[in-house]
Amino acid sequence: xxxxxxxxxxxxxxxxxxxxxxxxxxxxxxxxxxxxxxxxxxxxxxxxxxxxxxxxxxxxxxxxxxxxxxxxxxxxxxxxxxxxxxxxxxxxxxxxxxxxxxxxxxxxxxxxxxxxxxxxxxxxxxxxxxxxxxxxxxxxx
Numbered sequence: 001x002x003x004x005x006x007x008x009x010x011x012x013x014x015x016x017x018x019x020x021x022x023x024x025x026x027x028x029x030x031x032x033x034x035x036x037x038x039x040x041x042x043x044x045x046x047x048x049x050x051x052x053x054x055x056x057x058x059x060x061x062x063x064x065x066x067x068x069x070x071x072x073x074x075x076x077x078x079x080x081x082x083x084x085x086x087x088x089x090x091x092x093x094x095x096x097x098x099x100x101x102x103x104x105x106x107x108x109x110x111x112x113x114x115x116x117x118x119x120x121x122x123x124x125x126x127x128x129x130x131x132x133x134x135x136x137x138x139x140x141x
Contacts, residue, residue, distance in 0.1 A: 008123070009093045012096045012110075037069060096112075
């Protein structure tokens with residue numbers, strides 16, 4: 001399976017600033033709403049942290065709802081990645097939103113990026129929009 005043509009753009013964002021635009025020109029993809037998951041941002045010790053900080057990661061790792069959410073996200077996105085690779089598609093957009101784009105969406109986007117890259121070796125452009133962080137995972141196949 002040659003995955004070198006596919007780039008998956010994964011973005012975490014705040015619904016307050018709107019859903020990110022798909023600049024690939026293809027349209028489509030996914031927008032996942034993380035607001036149903038318990039928000040660590042409601043607690044003072046996490047307010048200044050993000051889903052990349054270990055204490056927030058630990059908090060969300062212990063949330064059953066996050067585990068169930070990501071299991072479903074993995075299933076649906078992996079199906080698309082496999083089909084996009086098979087069909088020679090070049091772009092797939094996946095977005096995770098929450099209230100502030102700081103905790104839950106960042107955690108979910110980071111975990112999906114790492115999962116898809118490890119499993120398929122596809123190029124991942126990971127953007128945590130509200131933190132102004134961009135990370136590129138180069139294709140490995």
